[in-house]
Amino acid sequence: MAHIFADVPGGVKFELGMEPFAYASEADFIDRVDLSVPGMMQDCAECHIGGGGMEYVPAPNLADRVPLRDFYATAVFDHLTTPQTGAYSAADYTAFNYFIDTYDVDNDGDLNEVQEADFAKLGVLEMDCMLCHLKGYEYVDRRDMLRAAKFDASRAVGAGVAEQNNVSFGTAGYGTSVYYNDQVVDNGGFLEFGSSILANLKATPPSDNCAFCHFNHGGVDWKKRGDNWKNDPNYDVHTVLGCMGCHEGKIGSEIGTSGDPNSSAIGQCDPAKGNAPYSSLWNANDNTMKTCADCHLKAGWDAGLGEYSNDFGAPDPTARHQALGLTAQLCQTAADGNVNASHLDILECTVCHVRKATTEAWNTGGAVVDATGPDAEGRLADHENEYVSRMMFDGTVTNLSYAWQNGKIYATNVLNTIFWRDKEPTFDANGDGQLDAMDALLMTDVLADDLAKGWTNIVKDNSGTVTNIEVGARIASLNAYLNTKWGVTNANVKLATLAVPFKVNHNVSPASYALGHDCADCHAPGEFFDRTYAMQGDGMNLTFDSTQVTPFTKLGGTTPTDFHPSLKDRAGTSIPLQVLSGNTTLRDIETGEMLYPPSASYTGADGNPYATRAAWVAYLNTVGGAVGQAVATIASIDNATNPGSPFEVGDAMDLTAGASAAGSTYYWTVQDAPGTLTGQTVTGYVLNNPGTFQVLLTVVGPKGDLKQQWAKITVVNKAAATTVDSIVANSGSATVTINLINLPAAADYDELYVRYGDGTWETIAYDGTDDNAQTVVRDYRLRDTYLNGTNYVYTTTVQVKNGGVVIETIKFKVTIPQ
Template sequence: MARLYNDGAGTAYDSANAKFIDNLFGWTNYLAGTKNLNGAFEPFNFGSAAGFKSKVDNSLAGEMRDCGECHVGGGLMEYMSNTIPTSDYTGGVSYDPAKRTSYRDVVFGGLFTAFNALIDVFNPDPARRGDVVINDYAQTGVMEMDCLICHFEGYDWEKRKEAVRKGEFDASRALGSGLATSAASGVQVTYDTNLVKTNASGDLVVDLSAKLSPVPPADNCASCHLSQYNVDWKKRGDMWIEGTEAHYGIGCMGCHQRKDAASPTVGTSGLVSSTTLGLCDPAKGGASPFDAMWNKLDKSQFKECVDCHAPTSTPTYDTYNAPNPVSAHAIKGLTDKIAFDKDGNSVSHIELIDCSACHIRKSGFTGGAFVDGTGADEEGRLALHDEPQVSRDMTNGVALHWLGGKLYSANLLTSFFWRDVNGLAAGLDVNNDGRTAGMDALLQTHVNDINLAAGLQALTKDGIVTPAEITTSINALKGNSLGTGGGDTGIKAYLGIDDPTNAKVFLPKLSFLMVPFKSSHNIARGSEAWGAKGCKECHADGAGFYNGTYPVNGNMEGKFNYSSAQAATFTKVNGLSDPSDSHPNVVTKKGDRSMPVQIITADNPYSTTAVNANATIRNIDRSEMLYEATFKAVNTAWYDETAPIMGATRPAACSGATSPFYCAAPGGAAAKAGATSTLGWLLKIDTTADNGATVVSRTKQISSDMVASVDDIITNLGATFTGGFEFTMVAIDTNSDSVNDALKITAKPGYKIRINAQCDAGPFGFAGSLYQADPIVRAAGTFAGRTAYVGYLNAIGSAPAAVIATVGTTDATGNPAEITVTQGNVALTAAAAGALPADKYSYSWTCSDAAGTSEGQSVTRAFNSLGTYDLTLRVKNLYTNEEKVDQIKVKVTAPAPAAGVAVAAAGISYNSPSAGYAIIPLTITGVTFNKVKVVWGDGNTTIYTTSDANFVLPSHKFWGYPAKKSFTAKVYVYNGTTLAAQNDNITVLFP
């Protein structure tokens, strides 16, 4: 980019209070009370074409020709602010739209500023690309707000873009609308005489009534936002194609027309503090932390999903009869409070998950995988992003991420570019911003110039990236590393640096940054949304909602290889303790930690050879954007003088990859020393004298790039910081080897301390004090990290297990052919159905003896009927209603008589033996009974109601006599339905 103003800005360090203070705009040093009287909104002068070229890649004037292809104009693309107060600096200086001048009227003289100079990257002559151009607004016109780009049906965006590229700003409006056929300059056009005519007074007139639309047509919106390769297509995978968007029929303004359109409140101040939509502002949704947008207008008068689909009051705007999904959500269980918010409170899926996360099911060829910053595209843009090889097939291209503890859908877009990993103060200031160190990115214009001179292109241009190709580009960037005095063609020559001894070592590496750009279009109907087919559509291993492989590589899958010596991890997050190639603003559900995600393999400074000579970019699992490998949270506890904060042991300098300290020749390679710089480590300690009611933070940065021990840290921080406030800080020896290797901070009496969340806790050894284990506790168990917790989430949609474990005391898990039980009550147990809490499964037991149904994992069931039956267990997952069945045969036998229990038959008489009649006297002892059942042995059964212990069975005719002389009768004695005693062997022998 380019510096705009001469203001000092930056920060000032207040050593008396150990804190940094932001310099308000308009101040050189706010702490000292130094006002930059001429600096506020005074353009910064780069001095010359050479000075401009050495420090700038994209100026404001350059943005007009580049980004201006979509931006409708106005603001800083049209006006120069002349807000230069002379006295009132109390709150800093804000932009005042009442004090501005059109670029047409600004006299720049011989100044080279970001407002009137640019690097020409679109010149049709490749030999002229990279030249510094002074924009003459008298000849180009200015980028005024182009009303027609939104409101004129059939507006030709391509013709407008062509004019903007050439700096024909005024003409672009006439050319885009078709009112002009050509332009001689930015302020001279040839009008189409069929459309533009003269009236009797000689004035030009045009009738636009047939093509002007008060509501912008969706095609006009899509030209900039959702057409192939344009910004929202590239970043979010959003497109505007019939059949892929449920709202296609109502057009963009169906949602983006302000809710108060019938009687709008229009913002007219133009002040940055205003949150009221201006006359030409469409309502917009909520941006994410990765969007360079004017977020103060987020959701102002915007129709969110609920405003049309489930309004809580009578709408005063058009809802287009949107269906209310509340009942449908309830039927699916989505309104049940069975999920958990970031604080562990029970919430519904609807409360936890944004509508877009379930209703975006990408289909079709859309969305960006990479923005390749190693070279220009065909048109000259300084990054390649608009070709198929760096795109993605979005049939599998939706991920999720947390915003404010809520899940949103996203397209993961990875940008990669060149950086200098030499962080030494005396190193190379590779972006020429006046500050060395910090792994600066190279200016894209310098990369482009070097590519053009060497005949190179963006690495992905041919669809294949190899380590050899990367080496060629690195060598071109380095040149001979001697700079302007050595006939150099490398980066130092473009920086204007003469370095005949190569003292400023240049360490170029590829760096990758993956960003989840929030998706909000391509809304699927309810029948096609995630979960429409039940819980297991999301809650299953590899389902692709919160888990499953995400195609980071897109169409470059299998075609992007590099040596790990050629790459550098983007950053370290969570107090410089966790390497990550993901944006630091990608946070956990609680929002107190960044989500560290690594997609590349990169050498650490101590490696002498490449860790992987043919590495590839890793396709991550979607769950990696949502859950850390080990769950942690910020430790907010306070510590008094009895409990000092103890830092972890710090490995000695040059001892290996885990050492945070400077090393002059890591791995024996002096050139890598710059990658071990310690400059800028931030130590921040919270203090309190009243248990946290009032918190005072003390801050200090390491000012040396060559700190080599904990003793060096103490020395660099100084005595005032380490002992002059509410705590003392010392270096200690943890292993009694007479070498200090850790830090200790102790609160002074009357105070308590803790590590502030903004502290670079990692290199100081305080990561273990700042962050503590934070397992997720659910009814199903305690989960320490991602693998276990995702397994639990997967189990929610998994099929239940139906296994009869025990029948009585018999193990049934081996699937025996039959289990014998004794008549009466029998305990039945089912194996656990799965990993969910027990109350999320139902267990139902039935038997073919028709004795009813028992519910529960463990039950006691009465088997009163003798015989063999089918015992059936049905288990259901109550989330998914999926049911599984197990079955086993059970043989019910009579119990053996208890001691002292008897059923005796003596003195059988044959009162009519010739006819087969017999009388059997019974003696029943040891039991209480009220019923006697007799199985006569001749095929007949009789039941008697009696409690008589000396009951005489009435005369019975035995069928089959006289052919059969002997019968075996059986007597069963019951107390209710319970068998109390029996005799299975009563012999009746006729004489």
């Protein structure tokens, strides 16, 4: 915290310019500042690229910004003395040219002293192109340079083309000069990048570079998203696309250069944005990235842009969703009894498809950020010790909760930042000039007291188990420290938490892991609506007296809550939720607490009222089978012609489905012939062809949901009754008479199809005599190829057919003496 710009009296707007606030003295600065601009460059910039306020003194008009390099050389806007009277100097203690030395740049062991940021000696943080575009960039080396306040050097060292110098802090060249290595080459007496650097510069940032700050790297992602994710195809089916597969601007997107935060045009070097519920940074750029629907439902088409972007061949899941009932109108856009939405209408895709189903060590989230003291690296809060993190999957249950945004439920991981604040309304504990009861303590004050007592952060110091004794000791110590610092007697420090529901939308699991294959995946006790969700780290047990804690804020000035106000119900009203204040532990919650206010009333799809959240959740837990959903069950497939016997061609088949919800419609398709049959029961379907076929039952429920089941049947030809009574063949004569008997009745066959076995065939009509017999006379081809010794031998086949369907088939040999 620092006062960066002077207050503007009389309501004069910033459009006129902004004047850096000058503290009265070094002592005044150290009393009231914990994080100034150079401090941000040292700390926050480990995940921020530079440029903006790390390169310039901000100004309403970007063209009017004064470079930090020129802070002592160029007049910065001076509101009180227009025209400007001159540049700032080391005598001016502002948030731009001084910082608290929490990283001990001068190695004297004093972490609470003030240091000057003379940018002529330190350099500045320009927007480092290499951080994103150079494959093999050294993130850790850059970070070390930042903590040392060697800002110009950070780019050369991070790019791997140089090592830091040995100059002491405060000396010319400290942060602006380096020792170059062999990754740069001489060209006519001047340096240029070597071939390795040139070859590794990539127009599209490699995903590994995004990973520096955005996943699975030193816990930094917990700050941004509350959980880690892994660039592994086993745990994110989109890994092969790379980060920019989704986050590159769509084809046709406008590229902005104005810097206007109201512009929806995306920057050329800004990945296209999603829509974080708690973020308000450049919101005009929200929702510019590819969504699930863009690729999976629209083939990359954007109607607004009138262009197709690459959809990577994404499969369209509509049929599958329909089959699972997820597109059926079963839900409500408001809990008012009006059934007017499908599950897909009120759920973001990630709710069902991000499962994080692995117990591998990387699969963690940050349950708690312990801001009661520094971490092992000297940062003033601990995001990543072994006690504050938690596994996102325990082998059975995925540790996610759910919240609303714009009428849809999203998957979330809650990150709790525990910190100290002062509740005394007459005491300005952090020196910000405001008297209120919500002062967050300066992190440097907390650091100073911790260092004096030999403490770091409270969770780490106590191996995860913190009681009211340890909390009370720190409160007493901080009260004494603040009373001494400010010369008061009424410091009143409390512990508070800020719970932020981070949106979880990476690690899209293979579809087989998704929720929604069964209603009970969610609509069952202990599942989606009332599963226990842990707010503490797996290794934590934080307890305290209720008098030792205070809420984060009060909604509407009256209703205490420990959650960020972005936790809202479906109508957009903030939900109050106390998890630390009013308790004696940072308590677990039920997932439904983040979705539904406790005292609101609801009306179900069944038309019944539910007076409380508890009653509403109990209803939702059982709703799966109560609203008329389709059920597809093939109860029986029977042979109506010969009950209990295998199917033969010509047999009739009866089909029966199990009962679905009232109002369901039943459809049957039998693969042996085109067409669809309807009815829960179908009788007398005649099987006309031999083979193995699918019988598919489709049931559409009264709300339009669809379920299917299939079975397999095998149909064989009937055993032949027809026999050869006699064959009359004479030596040397081609003419043969074949007498067939035991043929079907006249009504049951209409022709014979005969393959003679000599390369010829013919169809012979029923002879018109209903005597179960028919004679075939044929002149066979007397070729040597059929000669077997002294006889011509032919394998002859007769098919008895009726209406084109083969009823019987017999084979026999015809022998003609030579």
